[in-house]
Amino acid sequence: MSQNFRLPTGGRVNRGKKISFTFDGRRMSGLEGDTLASALLANGEHLAGRSFKYHRPRGILSAGPEEPNALVGVGADEGHYSPNLRATQVELFEGLVAESQNRSPSLRYDWAGVNNLIWRFIPAGFYYKTFMWPRGAWTKFFEPRIRAMAGLGRAPRAPDATTYAQRYAHCDVLVVGAGPAGLAAALAAVQGGQRVILCDEQNELGGSLLSETDATIDGAPAARWLSETIAQLRAAGSLQILARTTAFGYFPHNMLGLVERLTDHLPGVAGQPRERLWQVRAKQVVLAAGEIERPLVFPDNDRPGIMLAGAARIYASRYGVKPGQRAVIVTAHDSAYRAALALYQAGVGIAAIADVRANPQGGWVDLARKAGLPVRAGCTITGTSGRLRVSGADLAPLAADGTVGASERVSCDLLLMSGGFTPSVHLFSQSRGKLVYDDALGAFVPGTPAEDCWVAGACRGVSLLSEVLADGFAKGASAARAAGGALVPARGFATTHAPATGGGFAGALPHGKNPASVRAFVDFQNDSTAKDIKLAISEGLRSIEHIKRYTTTGMATDQGKISNMNALGIATDVLARPIAQIGTTTFRMPYTPTTFGVFAGYARGDLFDTVRRTPVHHWAEAQGAVFEDVSLWKRARYFPLAGEDMHQAVARECRAVRAAAGIFDASTLGKIEVAGPDAAEFLNRMYVNAWSKLKPGRLRYGLLLREDGFILDDGVIGRMSDECFHVTTTTGGAARVLTMMEDYRQTEFPELKVWLTSTTEQWAVIALQGPKAREILAPFVEGADISHAAMPHMSVVECRVAGVPARLFRVSFTGELGFEINVPADYGRAVWEAIFAAGQPAGLVAYGTETMHVLRAEKGYIIVGQETDGTVTPDDAGLSWAIGKAKPDFVGKRALARAGMGEGVQRKQLVGLLTDDPQVVLEEGAQLVADPAQPPPMTMLGHVTSSYWSATLNRSMALALVKNGRARIGETLHVPMPGRVIRVTITGPVFYDAEGIKLDG
Amino acid sequence: MLLITCPFCGPRPELEFGYAGEAHVVRAQDPRDVSDSQWTEYLYQRSNVRGVHAERWRHAHGCAQFFNALRDTTTDHFVATYRIGESRPDAAVEAGR
């Protein structure tokens, strides 16, 4: 297809560089400098998509980020596919592959277009009203079908093959927008000696100057002034220019999020990131974000070929494209006359300029009249014709009292509209700056800022070029000064400017038809109409926030950039209250849709999250261990031999530990060194236990509560000397325990002389457990007697193990004779391997966390977070023996004395469960009831906290929290499960060696 | 992302800090002296201020110190940050008005 609608001259496109691309599989060509939208228009293509709800054919409405219709999927393969891109912002490149969305089977023939025929039955609030009954029908029936019919593009079918970068930046002044206001602001800020970042979402700096063909600035044509100014800014070393960079979010304390598009427009560039996220902290911000033209709301205002007037002028002036042959212009604003003239000069026939104002006046109106363009004052539009392209406009006289006369059909293939301009206050609003309604302008403009920011040019309602430039310069100078820069004197810009413009309209145009029979679209992307908004109000919704949600107006991916003011205009008419009283909705980030990839950045695959590995990790890996994630750690879960499944491996490991010995990597345990003259007193106040009388060389099980009396953490604590304790915590609780200790140390007990140091990663911890543990270990130990007499259960000694300095604990989490050997982490693997090799003749096996869990459960030892859930007291867990009752205070002590925490209350207590059928292993989390025949809701007495197959007992066993459980030992309870009820007997929580004889080997 | 001025290290990005709840919630010198309801209030009742709120932060990935801050919950602007043990600098609040 050739570019039949390309003008012979003009525009900023490179006529020497033809670019070929495909749209829905059709090969077309454009020019370097085109967007996908301008290239499609150059090929005469307006039809670009189907609408969200009614599947109506839609064309290209705008030339910028506000585009609601022309959303396309771009990408030659699934790894490079992005849905929902605005064709108006997609830079054309050689080989670009684009497809339209939300149509089946094709854009021209779409079966779901049937929605367009049944539209009367799917009004606003339709989903709320229709699909809530019968229960279950929503998720099973309606939702999947609606999802298939409505919606935007599809997700890519392959992982993103591109990469994304992220960086932080600091500057004195960040200027958002490089149109005339932003450029002038940057000039001033640089002159003030400041470090400046200037960003703009387009591929070229210049904003409105890129389509400025009439004005001169300081004697030069606008295009020349632009290139000279950019050169001047580039020459200043203190300014960084970021083109193709959207400021999408304004975060607190002057941090802005920018996305820089790096390589999408450069096909064939490999190995470089696709986009870069900039997090910029600026001392001062200048917002020069420009303005967005409003459509007019009239019946069937959404056919392909209907465009914003300013957009048509941009296509002609900047891209050298003729958007049609014969245009009708409908307007409430002078700027549309300028567009009409530009198109007229480009060879487009102007069939009519219908102005809804009774008596339009001004420079542009005069120029249009002088050129002989057919101006119809006091004229409205009551409808359009055409299916895949507009073919006619119904124009009718509009009397001062709003009466609409008989309409006349005027044929056209292009219908331009302008309701005036809405300042782009999105970022200002995001920053929590207050918006105020400007009556003269008919728009919300920035009021008092909440951040250190300045607003310049069109985004605060300034429109005349000379004023925009002067305003930008003044704001740039103010920002520079406020950031600590030099005083910059005010500067004027001499422009031979185009005439001033004025006018504007917000709301729905009168059309004189039965309102129930027409659709005048307000929000094109969400297919909401003037009628929908009126319906919402008639159904009692008054707040604009409620109207927005009920009709979904402004809730599409364009966030109401073009619909917001018209929706307000309709509401203000119906409610007969001024817009200023109705207020506006809040703008949220991102300003335009932003890729997930750029937020994920480097955090993908191996870099998704931190992985912590123990010193023994790679040995375990080589042994074929299966790992599990425990907080950020990788822990060996079991060590299967050839042909073993988990069940078999764990059973073998369990039997080996009970019969001979097992070796277990406990390095992930949290470790905190508590040192200082008041170390014991500090622990007295933190843990429930008494520490003063614990002798150096002894260990004690420590239990830590929160201030509300519930168990937070536990671990074995060793007293290394009078002033030094080796504290261990759970694997997942290490950071939280240290934070809590630091909190009390710094803020509650600052008088105590004590220091806390995390030593988790300093020590490798090798647990050696089983009746043969001592005989395996003994040959490695120097400098300590580890006989039972010299080193009983719960003692600690400093010695050398395998030649390495060690803190050797005699401790057991299995119920067997056990040691935990702490050696400096770098020696961990060597010591482990030496012991493992030496233990082989004795039957030593490596075991993982699964076996550890089973063995400890056989002994009734709790795991914090499994037997506890933040509502379990020491007594509930059967641990009140640990409490130092004579102590005046410890964290949680006062709370334990509150009503409901102890005596006289039937709290859930830790018990054991044995199923009647020993082969049945209960599910953890299963609920326990007394009467399985009780109709729901049943009285639930508790739940299973841990449940395993015990190779030791040759049957299943479980731990549970059961209401008044200790008094129920011997009772039968029931576990209702899908399809069956399991009978269990309550027992004590210790299933193995209740006397503790095995602890001594 | 907030910019928070640690009283020990100066302005640092929020990433380096952990939030630690309301400030000046006094733990009784001897908790045995207080009633159940007073203790319940200490445990659970917080002021949930709209406006200037005294709160605790910890410069976890920095000097590791806890400190207090006055932050306007409607704007996220910090009026002041100050060390544990120092009294609430309400003069700064007034000056900021």
Ligand SMILES: [Zn+2]
């Ligand atoms: Zn600090």
